Amino acid sequence: MHKQDAQESACRTALSLFDMTVQMFHSAADYLSLEPGIRKILTHCHREFVVNFPVVMDDGSIEVFTGYRVHHNTSRGPAKGGLRYHPHVSLDDVRALAMLMTLKCAVVKIPYGGAKGGVTCEPGKLSKRELQALTRRYASEISLLIGPDEDIPAPDVGTNAQVMAWIMDTYSMHQGFSVPGVITGKPVEIGGSIGREEATGRGVFITIEEAAKVRGIELEKARVVIQGMGNVGATVAKLMIQRGATVVAISKSQGGVYNAEGLNLDQVLEYVAENKSLAGYPGGEAVTNQELLELECDILVPAALENQITRENADKIKAQIVAEGANGPTTPKGDQILNQKGILVIPDILCNAGGVTVSYFEWVQSRDAYFWSIGEVNARLKEIMTASFKEVYQIAGRYGVDMRKAAYILAIDRVKSAYELRGIYP
Numbered sequence: 001m002h003k004q005d006a007q008e009s010a011c012r013t014a015l016s017l018f019d020m021t022v023q024m025f026h027s028a029a030d031y032l033s034l035e036p037g038i039r040k041i042l043t044h045c046h047r048e049f050v051v052n053f054p055v056v057m058d059d060g061s062i063e064v065f066t067g068y069r070v071h072h073n074t075s076r077g078p079a080k081g082g083l084r085y086h087p088h089v090s091l092d093d094v095r096a097l098a099m100l101m102t103l104k105c106a107v108v109k110i111p112y113g114g115a116k117g118g119v120t121c122e123p124g125k126l127s128k129r130e131l132q133a134l135t136r137r138y139a140s141e142i143s144l145l146i147g148p149d150e151d152i153p154a155p156d157v158g159t160n161a162q163v164m165a166w167i168m169d170t171y172s173m174h175q176g177f178s179v180p181g182v183i184t185g186k187p188v189e190i191g192g193s194i195g196r197e198e199a200t201g202r203g204v205f206i207t208i209e210e211a212a213k214v215r216g217i218e219l220e221k222a223r224v225v226i227q228g229m230g231n232v233g234a235t236v237a238k239l240m241i242q243r244g245a246t247v248v249a250i251s252k253s254q255g256g257v258y259n260a261e262g263l264n265l266d267q268v269l270e271y272v273a274e275n276k277s278l279a280g281y282p283g284g285e286a287v288t289n290q291e292l293l294e295l296e297c298d299i300l301v302p303a304a305l306e307n308q309i310t311r312e313n314a315d316k317i318k319a320q321i322v323a324e325g326a327n328g329p330t331t332p333k334g335d336q337i338l339n340q341k342g343i344l345v346i347p348d349i350l351c352n353a354g355g356v357t358v359s360y361f362e363w364v365q366s367r368d369a370y371f372w373s374i375g376e377v378n379a380r381l382k383e384i385m386t387a388s389f390k391e392v393y394q395i396a397g398r399y400g401v402d403m404r405k406a407a408y409i410l411a412i413d414r415v416k417s418a419y420e421l422r423g424i425y426p
């Protein structure tokens, strides 16, 4: 049995997201003459912060929550990466997501390192007051690490512009003046960038347009399936429909809906706003998240969580393009099967890099206190995403590898250059 198969089957539960990311890193690093020391550095996280902190709940009881902030690498600039509020947040996942951020920022050539953070919690079960209390306490705890030149958090699963505003306010209270550059993804009214909210989905859409050109797919005739309808999934759905494609299925955590004739997105969003789930939605058939991935379609967009496309279901995927809106949705074995089937996978560190790219624009604007128009933001985003796609595609051709390996090769080479130029003090 191949080493990777053995690891993924025998230790399926033991092979963590970080292990998988490191495995992918090594398989790409083998194509570069990477000094063993740099390999060691990049397969470890530079700093890992874990904190257990109390929050007074609405009923007067005290709950203790666990929060994390991990810096994977800062050789190319300050640490950058989102904050996740979800019941499954763990140190291992945060490490992997931080490592993906280092690579992602390098792929799109923005001057940041990689970080990620989060709190193990169920944000949907907290009142607004509890969510604010948790966020402010967590922000105070991580204020040891964050700052506009040190580490700049942003939204990820379960967090949004409001959470970013509370973090900015808490950090600013500690400093004694307003520091908008400490966070991105904040509301436009307090120094956020226009276009950041939909930037990740827009970036995914731009890479799909490029991939469709390569594959000769006409988007007006394309059938699209999207897993997840949060910030990323809902934006991709909107932009694909605007482009003339047909979104045949979409989901939330408890399941999705399918309609071969195409879903009416406005109705779906309205239904979810009222019912909090897609269960019972009258405009389509119910599908599980598992069934959704295996539906007949041209473009599949996993835009929810990790480990969705695995050795178990990769062979049943019928799409021609898989666009990874989510971070880490495909396991190494799942990836191998998709590649063997000839499916074009746009890897997470390229596909969903539009979010951090506009976060970078926001940081620049916050620091300058001078704001750009939506046309300027979207044009610059398109320029970066298109150029990055083309660069990764060319590297894939040059090395005879898939797009994920190519993106890793490009990213590792850029981080390696930073080390070569800065040196490592003995």
Ligand SMILES: NC(=O)C1=CN([C@@H]2O[C@H](COP(=O)(O)OP(=O)(O)OC[C@H]3O[C@@H](n4cnc5c(N)ncnc54)[C@H](OP(=O)(O)O)[C@@H]3O)[C@@H](O)[C@H]2O)C=CC1
Residues within 6 Å of the ligand: 155, 156, 157, 158, 159, 200, 227, 228, 229, 230, 231, 232, 233, 251, 252, 253, 254, 289, 303, 304, 305, 306, 325, 326, 327, 352, 353, 355, 356
């Ligand atoms: N926000 C950003 O700027 C960026 C996000 N990403 C990545 O994109 C992905 C989605 O993030 P984002 O849209 O911000 O998160 P949100 O919290 O806005 O939305 C997450 C969506 O995924 C759904 N979901 C959760 N679990 C599952 C599941 N097991 N199967 C199907 N759907 C599920 C949620 O459903 P429900 O509402 O029922 O919980 C919700 O619709 C993540 O992997 C994130 O790391 C990547 C780059 C930037």
Ligand SMILES: O=C(O)CCC(=O)C(=O)O
Residues within 6 Å of the ligand: 080, 081, 082, 083, 104, 152, 153, 154, 155, 156, 184, 185, 327, 352, 353, 355, 356, 357, 359
């Ligand atoms: O916008 C950012 O800084 C980071 C977004 C993020 O967490 C991600 O790209 O995974």
